[in-house]
Amino acid sequence: MIQSDLLKSQFATIAKAKAANFRNNCLTRADKHGIDRISVPMPKEIEVWLLTYESQLEVSRKRLYLRCEYTSELVKIADIQIDHRTPISRGGSFGIENLAITTAQSNQRKGSLVSAEFKELLQLLDNFEPVAKTDVLTRLRCGAVNRKF
Secondary structure, eight states: OOOOHHHHHHHHHHHHHHHHHHHHHHHHHHHHTTTOOGOOOOOHHHHHHHHGGGGOOEEEETEEEEEOEEEEEEEEEGGGGEEEOGGGGTTOOGGGGGEEEEOHHHHHHHHHHOOOHHHHHHHTTTSSSSHHHHHHHHHHHHHHHHHHO
């Protein structure tokens, strides 16, 4: 739970900026996939959704963190990414119910997998030797960087 009004204000400011940036990215993706822009939530709607995570914020060394929905890793608020649980390319919606908080690495690694597929893959990789797990995750991330959305 956030105890400082200053930290709450910081979270609100970051949420507003993240919401505006995410909406712009969604508009570009909607155009690319021939989807009506009206289906993309307005920045205020995304911001309000982000603010619902306030009770899950963790504070460490005066920095705010949330947990990645896919890996449970702590991610600094300034570094969070918003992801579509079911990618737009696989028929997912732009709706708030399809959004997840994630790290940049997880977002890139997930690619066009739906969240359940990605979580299952991560569970499978937990059975691999550490070097093999790292290799697969690195390859997933590299593939995402070279992929055209």
